[in-house]
Amino acid sequence: MAVAEPAVAEDAGRAWRLRGAATPYLLLAPALLALAAVSLYPIFYGIRASFHRYRYGIDMGSAGTQNYVNVYHDPVFWQAVKTTAKFVVIAVSIETLLGLALALLVARELRFASWIRVSLILPMTIAPVVVGVIWRLLFASDIGIVNPLFSWFGLAQPNVLAHGTSAFLGLVAVDTWEWTPLIFLILLAGLHSMPQDPLEAAQVDGAGRVQAFFHHTLPLLKPVLLVAIVLRTIDAVGTFDQVFVLTKGGPGTSTQLISIYSYNTAFLFTQYGQAMAMLIALLACLLLLMAAAVRFMRRTSEAVA
């Protein structure tokens, strides 16, 4: 349907604001309605659910704040919080360092530059479920390659997914493999859009290069670096697919992230209310990070543009 609109081009600015006052709202309405239907509505419905009691998946009426009280007194929940925090901090730190190193290596004239780039980012493009399958095949104690590799170096075979600590570290390794490319890509784009002169002037011997990095490159890269870290952190908090495929939270509860625990609470034990109480609490924490992300992104897109 075409929106009737006088085709007049006066000076931009005020004229745009006044003419066809309804047009922008009509343009926006379908998208905002669709978004509200799949995000705002579920969130409000979820908040409501977090104050209700469910039995075998059936709404049994209001529960007051009972779900939140239960969650607060649930040691398994706090363990999941701790596991999630540890997972996010360790994985994102490693990914940031590796991603930065790779971006600095690739941000120069290289042969086969585009092939190098696409090879390095391939892990982040495939479905996280497939990432899980790939690492199941690598970690498997009978048909995998991680165990033979350890023996080859003269080390004890780790049977990665069979023990709590090694399973946790295995998940960190998988996350690093999958998501270092994202940090790498964002930082590479940041490096490419940086002014070149101070760098070229500062490119001298090895020691000079290290200094140049800390005095010129890093400060200029900082806004982009912050965006990369915050985006990755938010995503990492919600990690689910790979863990679901690789360990389902086990052995025991050693790799049970909040996402896995709330999924089990909702879909194995049909305690929707309690699961939503956990997730709403999580959302409250995430909102701070998200607000930071939005602010950083606004700043970089203005600075970089």
Add this chain to the structure above:
Amino acid sequence: MRRGSSAPMSARAGRVAIYATLALAILVALFPFWWMIDTSLKRPVDIFSGVALWPQHVTGSNYHRLFASYHFGSFLLNSVVVVAVSVTASLLIGTLAAYGLARFRLRFGIDRLALYGVLLVRMLPGILLVIPLYIVLAKWGLLNTRLGLILIYAGLNTSFVVWMMQSFLEDIPRDIEEAAMVDGDSRLTALRRVVLPLAAPGLIATAIFAVIATYNDFIIALTLTSTPSAQTVPVGVSTLIGKIQIEWGPMAAAGVVGAMPIVLFALVVQRHFVRGLTLGAVK
């Protein structure tokens, strides 16, 4: 980045070191893929007969079984239908909204609010949305249907489309479409005839991201579908893992089938890829 002129010897050693490091990084990135492909082409006997970096007897039987007894035909069909319809719908309504945001100032700063709200939606973890969506879809009888998935993906993708397209459309000068409107085009005709062709690279990057995000999604499809009549490829892959006795061959083959479309896609359109993958974090 051009390199300064240092002593040729050490410069050369430096370059060798750089390429060696990159070769190692690429090996780490790509070898796991090869291990999956390798396993998928082996016979069951060979899978268990120790490390072999190359299949001794190449067989297609794992792939055959995937389609013959594990419903992969249906999974692929569901994925294609769901991705095609939901991405098209979200591109349509998302681009209109992005155009509105790029060209108009709204009252009460609704435009800014909408833009950052849209970004927030993109960052919500899937697990947070699926429990209420599950309850709501159950009420409407849309559980385990392609339609249910299409509606939800179309809505969620819209957030990304608005965010990306807004920045692309802002880069296109207004004079061009104003000229078209002077020539008698309505605003929407000008958008379609003049603006969108100029924004084509951005539209392609956005479409690529939307396709990948939708095809790869797991948690929404996992919770909202339950039989091969509506399950998508990633859910299909995960059904092979739940078995008590893991069948490694078909599982590897399932992984290959799940990854293949996206990897091919990535290789074909690598130029447009980057901006989409970085969520438009950097222009």
